[in-house]
Every structure is written in structure tokens, then in C-alpha cells.
Amino acid sequence: MSCRTSGFTLVEAMVAMLLSTVVILLVFSAFLAQNAFYADVAARTALHENVRSGLAMAASYLRGVQPGGMVVARADSLVVRHPMAVGAVCSRVGQDTFVYLPFGPGGVSHALVRGYAARDGAGQWTYTTATWASFYQASGASAATQCAQAGVDTTGARNDFYRLRIQPALSQGSLLMIFRETVLRLGPSGLEPGTWGLFVGPSQGTLVEFASGFSSSSRFQYRRAGSSQFVDEVTGAGLAAVEAVRIRLRAKARASRPGADSLTFEITNVVPFRNRR
DSSP states (O other), rough: OOOOOOOOHHHHHHHHHHHHHHHHHHHHHHHHHHHHHHHHHHHHHHHHHHHHHHHHHHHHHHHTTOOOEEEEEEEEEEEEEEEEEEEEEEEETTTEEEEEOOOOTTTTGGGGOOOOEOOTTTTTEEEEOOOHHHHHHEEEHHHHHHHHHTTTOOTTTTGGEEOOSSSOOOOOEEEEEEEHHHHHHHHEEETTTSSSSEEETTSSSOOOOOOOOOOETOEEEEEEOOOOOOSSOOOOOGGGEOOOOOOOOEEEOOSTTTTSEEEEEEEEEEEEEETTO
16 A cells, blocks of 8 residues: 655745745835835925925014115125114103113123114114114113103013113104114035035124025025016115015935935025015
8 A cells, every 4th residue: 555645846836935936026126116205205305394494494584674674685695684672762861762672581682783773754764883882871770760751651661661872863652673683695515515505693793504405506586676576686775675585495415216316496485574565
């Protein structure tokens, strides 16, 4: 009587191995494709977020600028007079002007002050460059007392009243601004060599790079009152007429995988100065 053992033949085993190999390759290919897709999405998202955050930061420094607040207007850099505090004149005695100026919890940063500006009845601002020490006289109780005598409610805000020596003479109710000068500049990045960075800082201080990865085609452009065109540079008397800044940021990143196209993204935002459209 013959005895037979059950099992796979060599051919069956080879076929099973072949099928297993095909399945593994298909699963691995799907994994690679999915991984490449997510890598592309992550790279594009990071690129978009970088450009958008840079644009939002730059725009935040421009939205509070009043008409006439442009000092330098070039394609790669700009300087604006940025309000530190805006308040109202409550009294004037002799050469001294008493004014309410809400600087906030931190108070006034003396070193950053670059001057003051007064607004006339037509809504135009007249800027005067000066250091804080050159026009500041006193603050607190004495200034608040003078304003209280003029009928101003000083309850809970005595530290926000100042006695200043400024010209021209301002009447009660006139608006006064204390301003600093802020610089925005596009230039070679120190954080990401080979790209451009966006720098910000006071005009008399060190600029800080807060965004990088931009191309050299990024720029600032300017529109003057009465015109619909944006230009790369404004000088001289034309600076006072600048009413809006167009920020154009373009970023380019290496491809997330070999053989893929490089990633690019560009966004533009027009920021009108306050009280302008």
C-alpha cells in the first residue's frame, strides 16, 4: 500500500511567492504615491503660510499710517511715520500745551519717538521731527489738574496727561500724534541664504528679519492721490501724496521630491493709509 504526503509543489510555491511579491509592490507603490502627495501638500502649505504671514505682518505696520506719513518709498524698502499715540489737546497756557495721550500700559518709549504731528480742520497732518526730550515738559498729576480745570474728565487716567512745548499753537480739541519711524525692507536673507527676507525695525535701530524665502522679484509699490497707477519709487514732494502701498511677495521653494517642479507662490495686497481708500 502506497503512502502519500500532502503539500505544495514547487510550481505552486513559486506562483504564491510571485503573487505575494506583486501585492507587496502594489502596496509599497501606493504608499510612496501617498507619501509624495502629502509631502507636496505640506510643502505648499508651508510656502503659502510663510508668504501670507509675511504679508500680514507688513500690512499691520502700514494700516495705522496717516496721510503724509511716508518718509521713504522705494521698491525694496520704505519708511513710514507710525503713530505711537493719538490724543486731543485739552488746554494751552502760554507756551505749554496740555494734551491727553493714551500710550498704553507700557507708557512712552522715549528713544523711539521721532516727532509729533498736528491735524488741521481739513484733516491734513503737519509733521515735525523732534526728540521726546526736546518738547516734553511734564506728565501726570500737574498736567491732569490743568486739563481738569479746562473741563476734561481725568478720572482714572491721570498718567495719560502731558504738558508739552510744541509749535504751532493748538486749540482745545485739536488732535495731536506722537510718532515713530518704522522701516520695512526686502533684502538678502540671513535665515535662509539664497533667498530674500523681510526685515522690520525702527529707523534709528537694528532691523529684525521676521520672514524669509522670498524671491528678488518681491517689492513695494506706491499709489499717489489722484492716480490709479502704482510705481516702484516716489521721491521729494510726491511722498506726501502717497495714499496706499501695494505689497507683492513672491516665494519659491525647491521641489519636495526629485523630478517634480519647484514650488512658487505669489500674493499681492493693497494697504490704504488710514482715512484713504
